[in-house]
Amino acid sequence: MKTTVTLVHKNCDKNCRICAYGAMQAVDYVEVRRVVETLMRRGFRVHLYDFYVRKESILIYRLTRQFEANNPGWLNVTADFDPEPQDLAYLNGLRTAIAISLHGSSSAVHRKASGKDDFEAIVRFLGNFRKRFRLGLGVNCVVSRHNVADLPAMIERCKTFDLDFLELIPLGYSGNATAVLGPSAVLTADDKRAVHRLLTASRAALPFRLELDAIWGPDFVNDESPRCRFFAPPVPGTYCNAGVNHFAIRLNDMQVFPCPCMAGIDSMAVGRVDGHDNASFAAFLANRQRLEEPCRSCDRFADCQGGCRLTAMSDFRIAHGRDNPCAGFSSCLYNLAGAAEGGAG
Numbered sequence: 001m002k003t004t005v006t007l008v009h010k011n012c013d014k015n016c017r018i019c020a021y022g023a024m025q026a027v028d029y030v031e032v033r034r035v036v037e038t039l040m041r042r043g044f045r046v047h048l049y050d051f052y053v054r055k056e057s058i059l060i061y062r063l064t065r066q067f068e069a070n071n072p073g074w075l076n077v078t079a080d081f082d083p084e085p086q087d088l089a090y091l092n093g094l095r096t097a098i099a100i101s102l103h104g105s106s107s108a109v110h111r112k113a114s115g116k117d118d119f120e121a122i123v124r125f126l127g128n129f130r131k132r133f134r135l136g137l138g139v140n141c142v143v144s145r146h147n148v149a150d151l152p153a154m155i156e157r158c159k160t161f162d163l164d165f166l167e168l169i170p171l172g173y174s175g176n177a178t179a180v181l182g183p184s185a186v187l188t189a190d191d192k193r194a195v196h197r198l199l200t201a202s203r204a205a206l207p208f209r210l211e212l213d214a215i216w217g218p219d220f221v222n223d224e225s226p227r228c229r230f231f232a233p234p235v236p237g238t239y240c241n242a243g244v245n246h247f248a249i250r251l252n253d254m255q256v257f258p259c260p261c262m263a264g265i266d267s268m269a270v271g272r273v274d275g276h277d278n279a280s281f282a283a284f285l286a287n288r289q290r291l292e293e294p295c296r297s298c299d300r301f302a303d304c305q306g307g308c309r310l311t312a313m314s315d316f317r318i319a320h321g322r323d324n325p326c327a328g329f330s331s332c333l334y335n336l337a338g339a340a341e342g343g344a345g
Helices: 029-041 055-064 085-091 107-114 119-131 148-158 176-181 189-205 282-290 309-320 333-341
Strands: 004-009 045-050 075-077 097-101 136-143 165-170 209-212 246-250 255-257
Touching (some): 029 055, 045 055, 097 119, 119 136, 148 165
Parallel strands (some): 004 246, 075 097
Antiparallel strands (some): 246 255
16 A cells, blocks of 8 residues: 655644644745655655645645545635636546535634634635535534534534535644643543534434544444544554554654644654655554553454544643653543443443
C-alpha cells in the first residue's frame, strides 16, 4: 500500500475559536507546489489539506489528482467560495464532496462556537449549492460544550438543507482550544455518551447521513466497520493509520507528524523534513504495544490497537497536564458504553 503524505496548510484567515491549527501560518503556493512535486518524485501519494479551497488549491489538486479517485477526504470551503467556470467544471467531475462548517442551529449558537458572524452567509451558500455544484454536500459541525446541547436543533435545521451528510467533530484540545477556549470547552464523557445516543436514535430516520468523525475513536457498540478513513485508506488490524501508511507535514515549518490532526500540537511531532526523509515512526508505533488502561485489558484491543491516538493523548493532557504517548483511550465510545452499562462486552 503506497504511503500517503498529507500536507497541512492553514490557508484560511478566519482563525475561528475552535480551530485546531490556530498558530499555523500560510505558505506561498509556489513553495507548496515544490514540496508536492518533490514528494511525488519520491513515490508518495500526496494530498493537500487546505482549510478552504481557492484557485491555487485547485491547481495543486490537478497535480496530485487526489480527488480523481475514491478519496476519504473532502473539499473544505467557506461561504464565499465562487470558482471560475473552468475550475467549476473540473470540480464537478471529481469523486469527493464539498463540506462547509456550521456550528449551530442559529446565528447565536454558531457565533458562540466559532466567534464568527457568518451564519447567514453559510445558510445562503447551502441553499444555493445545487444550482451550481454536482458534488456531494456536507456540513461539518465541531461539537464543544458551547453547542452540544444544541445538536438536536442543529439536526432539525440541517433537514432544511439538501445535504448528503452532517459530520460531527469533537473539539480537540489543540490550537485555539488551548490558546483561547481552555479545557472547559472540551466535551465530557457524559457529553460524548449523549452524542452517541443521539446518533443512534436519529440517523436511521434522517434524509442525510449523520456521522461521527474518526477522531471520536472506534465505535464497537453498533458500528461493524471500525476503521479510521480520515485522509488515507484504512489499515486492516488497526483503527488508526497514523504512522502506518500515512503521515503529515506541517508546511509552515516542515515538521512531520504521524497524523494531520496532530499538526496543531508541537509535542506530537516526530521529526522535521530538511531535504531528507529523516522522520522515524518506530517509537510512535512501538508505544501501541505498551498502551495503558482502558486499552490494555479491553476485549477489542486486538481489533483497534488503541483507537485514535490523537484523542487518547489529548484526553491525557487535559487530565494530567503532560504528554503520555502510551495513554489509553479513556473516552473511546466502546469504553464509555461499557462504563455506563457495567461492562463493554
